[in-house]
Amino acid sequence: MTNRLGLAVLRLETVSSTNDVARELAASGATEGLCIIAGQQTAGRGRQGRSWASAPGDGLYLSVILRPTVPASNSPVITLAAAVAVAETLISDFKIDAEIKWPNDVLVRGRKICGILVESAIEGNHLSYAVMGIGINILQRAFPDSIGTPATSVFLETGSEVTIKDLIAFLLPKLDRWYRASQSRADDVLAKWQELSPMSRNCRVVVEMPEGNVEGITRGLLPGGALDVELANGVRRAIVAGDVRVRETARP
Ligand code: BTN
Numbered sequence: 001m002t003n004r005l006g007l008a009v010l011r012l013e014t015v016s017s018t019n020d021v022a023r024e025l026a027a028s029g030a031t032e033g034l035c036i037i038a039g040q041q042t043a044g045r046g047r048q049g050r051s052w053a054s055a056p057g058d059g060l061y062l063s064v065i066l067r068p069t070v071p072a073s074n075s076p077v078i079t080l081a082a083a084v085a086v087a088e089t090l091i092s093d094f095k096i097d098a099e100i101k102w103p104n105d106v107l108v109r110g111r112k113i114c115g116i117l118v119e120s121a122i123e124g125n126h127l128s129y130a131v132m133g134i135g136i137n138i139l140q141r142a143f144p145d146s147i148g149t150p151a152t153s154v155f156l157e158t159g160s161e162v163t164i165k166d167l168i169a170f171l172l173p174k175l176d177r178w179y180r181a182s183q184s185r186a187d188d189v190l191a192k193w194q195e196l197s198p199m200s201r202n203c204r205v206v207v208e209m210p211e212g213n214v215e216g217i218t219r220g221l222l223p224g225g226a227l228d229v230e231l232a233n234g235v236r237r238a239i240v241a242g243d244v245r246v247r248e249t250a251r252p
Pocket residue numbers: 016017018019020041043044045046047048050052060061062063105114115116117133134135136
């Protein structure tokens with residue numbers, strides 16, 4: 001039985017990274033569901049050693065402590081569940097045309113509006129805890145070219161000054177619902193994720209991997225959350241890490 005996410009919230013003004021704070025608290029026994037929200041991060045981080053711009057008041061910087069019951073090998077589904085919750089919130093509560101890019105970016109018109117970084121502590125084949133870190137761009141008016149990836153914010157998409165508080169109020173119940181699904185009905189998470197991610201099927205992609213780029217066509221998600229990519233020679237490859245770039249939409 002999980003505690004409801006967001007039942008307890010710790011609000012802090014300035015932190016290095018909400019994921020750091022959450023990991024420390026989780027390691028010293030904090031209960032599942034505790035949310036850490038910061039006004040700014042001085043060392044916000046993203047996947048693959050990237051940084052996450054975290055200026056005061058611009059965005060939501062949130063980390064949630066989780067105590068998953070599923071085997072560690074199923075943990076990618078937790079990340080997918082977070083992306084589903086964010087995309088669903090932006091679509092249904094803010095009328096933003098959000099979609100998911102594998103594994104866990106939420107984009108609008110090809111521009112990144114949210115990034116998710118799940119970090120976990122593994123014991124045997126179980127997770128003693130996981131920290132679900134979510135950054136959502138909310139009030140930015142513009143983004144410097146130096147951030148590298150095209151980005152957007154809730155303000156740029158809607159013209160409204162949505163408050164961070166409002167966004168949290170809409171997001172937390174969906175995070176709770178989809179996280180619970182990831183623990184008991186992973187198929188529901190995979191199905192919803194694929195519905196929200198047009199690139200997950202029949203898209204020509206380039207997968208950037210440490211050993212070099214691989215090109216292929218996406219064929220959906222595999223049960224553990226890996227992306228199923230069909231290579232030019234017909235071989236299917238399960239992609240579990242790396243960045244995926246869309247080339248063009250292919251015919252099925
Ligand atoms: C990515 O897109 O690479 C993931 C970005 C994750 C950013 C969030 S902001 C809250 C939490 N704290 C961090 O340092 N990172 C995550």
